[in-house]
Amino acid sequence: MIIPRGRISHSLAQSVKYTLWSLFSTLGDKIKIKQFEDTFSHYIGTKFCIAFPHARTALYFLLKEMNLPKGSKIIMPAMTIKFILDVVVSLDLDPVYVDYDMETYSFDISKLREIKDNDIKVMLVTPIFGVVPPMLEIKDFCIENDIFLIEDFSQCLNGKILDQKIGSFGNASIYSASSIKTLDTLGGGILVTDKKDLYINLRKEQEKMSPPRRFLLFKRAIINLIRNFATNPLLFNLFTIHIIRILSLKNKENTLRQTGTRDKSRLKELPKEWFFSYSSVQAKIALENIDNVINNDKKRKECAEYYINKIGSRYFSQGAKDATNVYWQLPMKTNNSKILHDSLRSQAVDSALTSLQLISSLNNYPGHKLLPNAERIFNNGLFIPCYAQLTKSDINKVSKACINSIKILSN
Numbered sequence: 001m002i003i004p005r006g007r008i009s010h011s012l013a014q015s016v017k018y019t020l021w022s023l024f025s026t027l028g029d030k031i032k033i034k035q036f037e038d039t040f041s042h043y044i045g046t047k048f049c050i051a052f053p054h055a056r057t058a059l060y061f062l063l064k065e066m067n068l069p070k071g072s073k074i075i076m077p078a079m080t081i082k083f084i085l086d087v088v089v090s091l092d093l094d095p096v097y098v099d100y101d102m103e104t105y106s107f108d109i110s111k112l113r114e115i116k117d118n119d120i121k122v123m124l125v126t127p128i129f130g131v132v133p134p135m136l137e138i139k140d141f142c143i144e145n146d147i148f149l150i151e152d153f154s155q156c157l158n159g160k161i162l163d164q165k166i167g168s169f170g171n172a173s174i175y176s177a178s179s180i181k182t183l184d185t186l187g188g189g190i191l192v193t194d195k196k197d198l199y200i201n202l203r204k205e206q207e208k209m210s211p212p213r214r215f216l217l218f219k220r221a222i223i224n225l226i227r228n229f230a231t232n233p234l235l236f237n238l239f240t241i242h243i244i245r246i247l248s249l250k251n252k253e254n255t256l257r258q259t260g261t262r263d264k265s266r267l268k269e270l271p272k273e274w275f276f277s278y279s280s281v282q283a284k285i286a287l288e289n290i291d292n293v294i295n296n297d298k299k300r301k302e303c304a305e306y307y308i309n310k311i312g313s314r315y316f317s318q319g320a321k322d323a324t325n326v327y328w329q330l331p332m333k334t335n336n337s338k339i340l341h342d343s344l345r346s347q348a349v350d351s352a353l354t355s356l357q358l359i360s361s362l363n364n365y366p367g368h369k370l371l372p373n374a375e376r377i378f379n380n381g382l383f384i385p386c387y388a389q390l391t392k393s394d395i396n397k398v399s400k401a402c403i404n405s406i407k408i409l410s411n
C-alpha cells in the first residue's frame with residue numbers, strides 16, 4: 001500500500017455531512033457567524049475578528065482601508081497564492097521581495113535590515129508549511145521603520161513564539177480556511193486585529209457584501225469531498241495513484257505539485273465571486289472542528305520530530321528560536337526533488353512539492369526578481385507524509401524510505 005502524500009482534516013463522514021449542509025442549511029445566520037468570530041479571536045488571542053469569503057478578500061479590504069498613496073510599497077513573501085499578489089497590484093501597490101532564510105522559511109532578517117526605502121508602508125509575512133519565523137525580530141523591524149505588519153498565518157495556525165500565537169503579532173492578520181488547512185471551513189478568510197477603529201470600518205465593509213451563494217459553497221463542499229475520497233488510503237491505492245501516474249506522463253510538474261500547478265496569468269479585474277459573504281454553514285463547520293485542531297497539531301508535531309531525529313535535522317527547517325512549529329507540511333531538503341520523489345515512490349511512499357506559487361518570479365507583475373533560496377525551497381522542498389492520520393507503522397515506513405533514498409542519492 002502506497003502512503004498518500006497528504007490528507008485533509010475532515011473525515012469522509014464529515015465531508016458528506018458538510019455537502020448536505022451546503023445544499024439545505026441556512027446560509028445567513030449572523031448570530032452563528034458572530035459566535036465563530038468571537039471564538040476565533042479568543043482562540044488567537046486578539047480582540048476582534050471578522051469573517052470574509054477569502055483571505056484575499058480580507059486583504060483587499062484591509063489594504064483599501066489604509067488608503068495608501070499610489071505606488072506605495074509592500075514587502076511580500078516570495079511564495080504564496082498568486083491571488084494575494086493580484087489584490088496588491090489591483091490597489092496600485094508595488095511588491096518588494098526579500099529572500100528566505102533556509103532555517104525558518106521566512107524573510108532573511110539580515111537582508112530585511114538592508115532595505116532602506118521610505119515608500120515601504122506595509123509588510124505581509126506568511127509563515128509557510130507550519131514553520132514559525134522570527135516574529136519578534138520581524139515585528140521590531142516594522143516598528144522601527146513605521147511599517148504596518150500583516151500576518152497571513154494560513155499554514156501556521158497554533159504556531160507560537162514562546163507563549164504568543166502566530167496571528168497575534170501583526171497590526172492585523174488573516175487566515176485562509178480552505179480545504180487542506182488545519183481548520184477547514186470550506187473556504188473563508190478570517191481577519192483578526194486589536195485595532196478597534198479598523199475593526200469597525202472593516203465590519204461595515206463586511207456588512208455591505210453580497211449574500212453568500214449556495215452554489216459556490218456546494219462547489220467547495222464537493223471539492224472537499226473529492227479530495228477526501230482521493231486521499232483515503234484504500235481509494236488512493238485503488239484509483240488515485242493510477243490517475244496520477246497517467247497524468248504525469250503528460251505533465252510531471254503538475255502531478256508533482258501537492259494539488260497541481262496554478263495559472264500564472266495576471267487578472268484584469270478581481271472576480272465578483274470573491275465578494276459574496278462568508279456563510280453561517282461555514283461558521284457552523286468551524287465551531288464543530290476548532291477544538292480538534294490542537295490535538296491534530298500534536299500528532300503532526302510528534303510525527304515531524306520523529307522524522308527529524310531519525311532522518312537527520314539537516315534535512316529539515318526547524319523554525320525560529322523559542323518556536324513551537326505545527327508542521328502543516330514537512331518539506332525535506334534535497335538537491336533533486338524528482339529523483340527523491342521517484343525513489344520514495346518505489347518504496348510505496350508518495351510525496352509532493354508545494355502548490356504555492358513563486359510569485360517573486362512572475363515577470364508579468366511588477367517587482368519580480370531572482371531569489372535563490374526561495375527558488376530552492378520551491379523546486380526542491382519535497383513534502384513527505386506528515387499528517388495526523390498516519391499510523392506508527394506508516395511513520396516508520398516513511399522514515400526508512402527517506403533514509404534509503406538519501407543513501408541512493410549520495411551514491
